Amino acid sequence: MYPHPLLQEGLAVALGGRGGLMPATLLSIGRYLERSNMLKVEELFKRSSFRDYDPSLTYPLAAAFVDYFIKKSGFQNYVNLYKNHSASKPEDVPEISITDLPFNLSEWILFLRSNIDDVIQLPDREYVMQTDIISRYSCRMKDTLLITVETSLNNMTSGIFSRFFSKRKYAGEKYLLIAEEGEISVYNLYSDMLIAKYAAVFSENKTFVSYIKGCFLFMIRNDVFDEEIEPLNFIEGSCLQEN
Template sequence: MRIACLLWIVASPALLAAQPLPEIRAKQFIAALADDGARSFIDKETLRLSERLEIHYTGIKEKAFVAHRLPAEIKACLQNKNSAYTIRLSPLGENITELNLDVPGQNYRQKFLFKDSLFISPLLYHTARWHTRESTHFKFFISDTATFHKDAETELENFLGEMMNRLKFTDDDRKKIAAEKILYILCKDEAEVLRLTGFPTRGVADLSLDAVVTSHACHTHELSHLLINFKLRQLPLYTHPFLQEGFAVAFGGRAGFVPAAIKDVGYFLEKSGTANHANFLRTDRFYEEDASITYPLAGLYTEFLFGTLGLETYLKFYLAHSATRREDLQSIAQNELPDSLAWKKILRNYTPHHGVKFGYMQAGKVIGQNRRGKISESGEGYAVELKDTLLISTSETAGGYRSNKFEEMFRGKTYHGETYLIIANASEVRVYDLHTDLLVADYLKAFALPPKSVPKDQDRYRFTIRKDVLPSPLKILRVE
């Protein structure tokens, strides 16, 4: 005997009369979603944004549901008349309803938001009252405007320009991005990223709306993911993580670190024998190892691979190692890769820590000094002498901006708009751009071959910072 589908709608009786999402429509939505036919349930703006850049993922009928897609076993369960599941409706006010789907037998839960009985992206719901602004290629949604400096916008635009050239975007490609914009959603912290995306991370590329959701003002790693997808336009949802993360690291670094800083770690790991990129050509091994090992190695090797294969061949290789299901991703075979001698040559010629140099400094005009240190012109670099820390201001005031990196490093102190922070001790040199909160140059004795201490003369550490690692020339107003 057939048993009717066991379905419970749970809601307070007092609230049902004012329920923006009727019970019957909730049932219809779940049934349609299980059959991949829920397009008519999508909010107009959510649908428009999901389709604006014309990126399509194989096997995904409605990109708006990428983050809410149902696994095959859950679809089968929902389609099975003998299966039991629960729908819980919770009004959130202003015609917003939260729909929670629970399939107890599969230990599966999923949450959906509805506005006026239509599915709405959580990104649109949570950022509805955030500050917005637009640049040439971005639309920014900013939770706390004090955490976003104009220089971060400039850096993102510059990076995008470089990547459009690197990926050989056509004129039509460039016009489309300028017209439709990449969404950049800047959260105040990682807790807010979690609330918007469901992921406990510093940032993520949201594929449903082609958006960067991040707690970092200049998160070019996640932006890189979106840009290669835009270049390909039609691709499977999953790519071998060695290639996917390697591409984003090679050209976008990681949250808070420029690419060179991460690839230097990869060089040390490979050259010292601590780890080898070949160990992570299998997806399971890549996922099993910590990202602090796999990402630097993948980034360093991807830069070599991209340069050796060229754009078109690299993109074909990238697609060849993509799949509609993660479990279908194949290992990368050694015979698919360039000759190992070419890779060994890259390692021999690699110059780590290129942003910070030791040795003789022909110091010229002094452009800033105080009792803790001094900075002078030195050819293609800036000669630095300091006891431990220098804060450099190149603008008059903070203008309301607040640097998260400054607050992290100097808890309890007041930020006055300083542009750069330089830190030195016997084991390291770090140079931060406080307007973007990026580590733009560093030297770490622990990752140096051979390991050398930072040179010191009397009570001052001495080194040179290359000018080309700084976003703009130093015109120092104040050194602290």
């Protein structure tokens, strides 16, 4: 059977990521694509249209939509839609109609407008953390920060570490943070995956990362990391404090 690619690829990416990117990162990209009107999910309702666009656009958007669909309407409704839009031949796969959805498509748009991704946030002009029910670390660092954890793994290699530090020996650090004017990247070196990303070009106001007295300033949600991060575990950088 050939399922509709929006439903097939969307579920795969939402659960497992793609191309070295964690699901959370791709979901953020997909939501931005729809929110900014760069690509609308309705354009992917026709099977042939899904193949007309670059996978770097269609896969994240499909993942974001499927993730919303399942959380909104339940997995069984998703399975029903999946079955109803599968066929024995690719050319026979039915087009998805807005009437096939168990919710109004306007609810998806409203969700995107009211739920801005904020895994990594920039501080306000006074650089004071606002009260938030989600715990975050406030980070003040130079361009690169390596973080070790208590249960560090020895005798292993990291492809991402080798890419950025080709002349340096890997010592079992678990996380790598890289900050630039236009973006912040957080990598898990054990899994060699990008686990969080801020890009000015994808932000609502195209805001660049604050740079004060030789350091970049930003905040990152605690749940990006698998464990609590202690300042003494840092190899490089200035400070990372919990608010």
